[in-house]
Amino acid sequence: MKILLIFPPISLDERYNRSVGNIGGYLPPLGLLMMASVLLKEKHDVQVMDCPVNQYSITDVMEKVKEYQPDMVGIAAVTSLYDKTMVISQRIKEAHPNILVLVGGPHTKFEPDKILEETKANVVLVGDADITIKHIANDKEKYMTPQVVYGEVVKDLDALPIPARHLVDMSLYTSLPNNWRRSPHVFQIMSTRGCFFRCTFCASAKTNYRVRSVPNVIAELKQLKKEYGIQEIAFWDDIFTMDKQWVADFCKALGDEKLDLAWSCETRVHLLSPEILKAMKEAGCWNIFLGIESGNQDLLNNIRKGTTIEQIRDAVGMIKNAGIEVRGSFMFGLPGETPEKGRKTIDFAIELDCDYTQFSLCTPFKGTELYNTIDQWGTFADTSNKSQTIWEPVFIPYGYKSPQELRGMLKKAYRNFYFRPTYIFNRIKKIRTMADVKRNFLGLRMVLGFTGH
Numbered sequence: 001m002k003i004l005l006i007f008p009p010i011s012l013d014e015r016y017n018r019s020v021g022n023i024g025g026y027l028p029p030l031g032l033l034m035m036a037s038v039l040l041k042e043k044h045d046v047q048v049m050d051c052p053v054n055q056y057s058i059t060d061v062m063e064k065v066k067e068y069q070p071d072m073v074g075i076a077a078v079t080s081l082y083d084k085t086m087v088i089s090q091r092i093k094e095a096h097p098n099i100l101v102l103v104g105g106p107h108t109k110f111e112p113d114k115i116l117e118e119t120k121a122n123v124v125l126v127g128d129a130d131i132t133i134k135h136i137a138n139d140k141e142k143y144m145t146p147q148v149v150y151g152e153v154v155k156d157l158d159a160l161p162i163p164a165r166h167l168v169d170m171s172l173y174t175s176l177p178n179n180w181r182r183s184p185h186v187f188q189i190m191s192t193r194g195c196f197f198r199c200t201f202c203a204s205a206k207t208n209y210r211v212r213s214v215p216n217v218i219a220e221l222k223q224l225k226k227e228y229g230i231q232e233i234a235f236w237d238d239i240f241t242m243d244k245q246w247v248a249d250f251c252k253a254l255g256d257e258k259l260d261l262a263w264s265c266e267t268r269v270h271l272l273s274p275e276i277l278k279a280m281k282e283a284g285c286w287n288i289f290l291g292i293e294s295g296n297q298d299l300l301n302n303i304r305k306g307t308t309i310e311q312i313r314d315a316v317g318m319i320k321n322a323g324i325e326v327r328g329s330f331m332f333g334l335p336g337e338t339p340e341k342g343r344k345t346i347d348f349a350i351e352l353d354c355d356y357t358q359f360s361l362c363t364p365f366k367g368t369e370l371y372n373t374i375d376q377w378g379t380f381a382d383t384s385n386k387s388q389t390i391w392e393p394v395f396i397p398y399g400y401k402s403p404q405e406l407r408g409m410l411k412k413a414y415r416n417f418y419f420r421p422t423y424i425f426n427r428i429k430k431i432r433t434m435a436d437v438k439r440n441f442l443g444l445r446m447v448l449g450f451t452g453h
């Protein structure tokens with residue numbers, strides 16, 4: 001069967017809701033590439049159309065469908081892109097009723113029946129697609145009847161094949177200026193799936209946590225080294241250091257194999273120790289991304305973050321001591337927040353002085369606990385899908401007067417953090433190469449976008 005998997009169009013300016021310039025940051029659709037790999041193994045003919053990086057429009061998608069004439073089309077659904085997912089699905093069904101149209105991805109968790117109706121798709125697939133998509137592709141007639149299908153949870157991640165990266169042009173993808181060290185052509189990889197923590201705002205909260213074996217991850221890295229000569233990788237796991245023994249084994253294996261990779265990961269502040277950080281540094285880890293969220297303990301409690309201000313201070317200190325860069329992520333407009341508490345968060349970010357700090361706005365995605373309990377905390381200012389980008393004030397806690405006040409807080413945070421003489425001096429001090437100059441220039445362009453210049 002001929003299968004086309006589509007990631008809908010979005011420009012960088014749309015993603016950030018502001019003009020950010022040509023900063024890079026188009027990243028490969030790993031979920032689609034994983035599914036593609038499973039389908040290739042089943043001997044299907046598969047193509048992946050990643051619209052954002054290629055700047056393809058919906059018209060381009062329709063032309064591709066006409067030219068390739070697939071038997072099945074899969075379209076990814078992320079909340080902020082859902083309107084486009086819907087239009088693509090409707091148009092394909094109108095023009096080619098015999099194509100089996102499948103919609104899946106994080107947005108389908110909430111009201112899948114409504115999505116089925118709106119998109120006119122044949123199947124809305126909720127959850128992991130890797131196992132279930134095989135059954136669908138192998139039994140087209142059965143799945144032509146409109147239905148919601150719950151994907152079988154992949155228990156053994158080692159059983160999955162390596163993502164079919166060869167179906168996209170990997171040379172097109174470059175990470176944001178502050179997300180790479182050795183090469184902007186960072187390759188992304190998942191060693192786990194899911195997260196069992198309960199953060200009320202997170203679309204991945206309380207999902208099945210599963211982990212691949214170390215040899216299985218190393219095998220993928222060896223393949224990437226051989227095929228693409230990779231120099232750098234980024235782990236997209238929600239909680240990379242959840243199992244410290246796993247991380248220690250991985251760091252040792254990376255050293256034993258002499259893969260010589262720079263790498264970065266994301267984790268939670270209480271899942272670190274000096275020992276594990278030392279091993280990570282020695283194994284090439286240069287950057288850790290932390291979801292810090294707020295400088296107010298009561299707000300952390302309101303979102304069930306399960307961390308303390310002291311743990312945050314300790315984690316940032318430990319990472320810096322290990323000689324690893326730290327990227328801290330904060331949100332404004334949390335449940336219970338007031339402008340005064342927002343300012344406390346800015347002060348805390350400055351006190352922590354991470355190498356890079358990201359500020360965004362709390363966005364209650366459909367299906368999250370926060371979305372379901374919103375009346376307790378505030379009101380929605382904008383419920384359109386395209387505004388759910390985390391950079392638009394869509395949720396206004398009772399403590400704020402207006403969306404403008406929240407927008408002002410975001411600008412103030414970027415200005416106060418990045419335009420400090422000590423921060424600028426430290427950045428300049430770290431410049432070694434022309435690549436560093438360019439990185440800082442692009443980073444500045446992005447910060448200016450966020451500060452409204």
Ligand code: B12
Pocket residue numbers: 007010015025027028029030031032034035073074075076077078079080102103104105106107125127128129130133190194201202203204205236237238365366388389390
């Ligand atoms: C990497 C990443 C990005 C990359 C996207 C790269 C890309 N081209 O996909 C970047 C940085 C660009 C990004 C941006 C955003 N992201 Co993001 N991102 C992630 C992250 C960390 C990993 C995604 C991933 O590849 N996972 C691995 C694969 C295997 O999982 P998966 O994508 O869920 O796919 C599986 C199933 O969902 C399903 N599936 C997925 N797609 C499809 C399609 C079909 C047809 C079918 C049948 C099934 C199916 O099958 C897959 C295999 O089982 C996730 C968190 C996470 N841990 O997943 C957040 C996540 C997807 N992002 C999220 C958000 C909110 C955003 C932003 C809106 C804001 C932001 N964080 O900056 C933007 C806008 C989206 C965009 N594309 O422009 C939310 C989505 C919430 C929602 N309801 O939509 C998530 C879940 C984070 C979270 N916990 O809240 N993101």
